[in-house]
Amino acid sequence: MLILGGTAEAAALAEQLVARGDIVVVTSLAGRTAHPVLPAGEVRIGGFGGAAGLAAYIREKGITRLIDATHPFARRISENAIQAAAETGITLEHMVRPGWECQRGDRWQEVSSLEEAARILPPGATVFLALGRQYLDAFVARSDCRFVIRMVDAPAEPLPFVDHVLILGKPSADPVREAELFAAHGITHLVCRNSGGAAGYGKIVAAREMGLPVIIIGR
Ligand SMILES: NC(=O)c1ccc[n+]([C@@H]2O[C@H](COP(=O)([O-])OP(=O)(O)OC[C@H]3O[C@@H](n4cnc5c(N)ncnc54)[C@H](OP(=O)(O)O)[C@@H]3O)[C@@H](O)[C@H]2O)c1
Structure with a gap:
């Protein structure tokens, strides 16, 4: 098999x-x-x-x-x-894991592409990009935003963002840890994909509890 x-x-x-x-x-x-x-x-x-x-x-x-x-x-x-x-x-x-469903308290804005997600960010936002490294290009032109980018391994080349912080590591399933991270970096917006599953859900719960807007890319 x-x-x-x-x-x-x-x-x-x-x-x-x-x-x-x-x-x-x-x-x-x-x-x-x-x-x-x-x-x-x-x-x-x-x-x-x-x-x-x-x-x-x-x-x-x-x-x-x-x-x-x-x-x-x-x-x-x-x-x-x-x-x-x-x-x-x-x-x-x-095996297709179901997507996450928007719940009471969630401030989701659902979009259909990375480009749309990048376009609707308000100027001056501090954005947590919970995306793989191959999905970042659409956000580079938004030099009026600050990006906090999490990836598993360090990128081979420096990232081309004007204002960004790189965090190495995997997402935590624990909303408390994700909320601490968002608070420490003054995050105002979360951008992620509707991946579903428990391992990445901590950030969704953290955003809900903190009242943060989530720009979520649909399947
Ligand atoms: N996309 C995500 O956000 C994400 C998140 C978490 C984990 N992953 C995992 O990371 C892997 C790559 O994701 P991707 O979005 O780059 O995939 P993708 O765009 O669908 O695949 C691109 C190419 O990577 C190779 N590939 C992908 N998954 C493979 C696997 N399990 N075993 C062997 N080769 C594989 C294949 O190359 P060839 O054509 O040469 O066979 C495939 O054509 C996947 O296995 C996925 O489960 C992805």
Whole structure:
């Protein structure tokens, strides 16, 4: 069984399946982070080389079942999984975690793109960007805002923002820790994607409790 991973849910699934003892479980990671937490079972790291490469891997390793448990915003790998499963004739399952729902007290402004999120920020805002490093470009031109940017690993090149603070680390599921971070940096706006899941929900609860506006990019 091949799990396309990179999420907490994929790691939990690998652990469950490995514990059964009757399935060979391989988890595939893209290799985006320098020190990933390795899931149970076998792990391979790095791209396959498109849908054709994934299909070739499936054939070569004798994979009989494919589970796409990647992040809901990782669209290319999910498209590749559909194509590769069709090409090889194996079963594909897609684990899609539900998005977060706006609740009482949330001050969400839902947008459909990074560009729209960047456009609607008010001048002078201090913005917490909870986005991966490949999603930051749209905000660079907003030199009238201050950005607090969190990423897992340090970027290879300095970030091109006029006014920014870089925080290295993963999101916390604990709203108290996220609220402390927002308060320490004088955050006025949170920008994030509607990723769903427990691991990233701390920031949403923290924003709710602090009454902070959240610009949230839909799926
Ligand atoms: N997007 C996010 O915000 C986010 C957040 C948390 C975790 N992740 C995880 O990080 C990984 C990369 O995300 P992305 O948004 O860059 O994906 P993406 O845009 O859908 O994928 C880009 C390319 O990266 C490779 N790739 C992606 N996931 C892979 C996997 N699990 N195993 C092997 N190769 C993979 C594939 O390369 P080839 O075409 O060469 O095979 C794919 O075409 C995903 O596995 C995802 O679960 C993403």
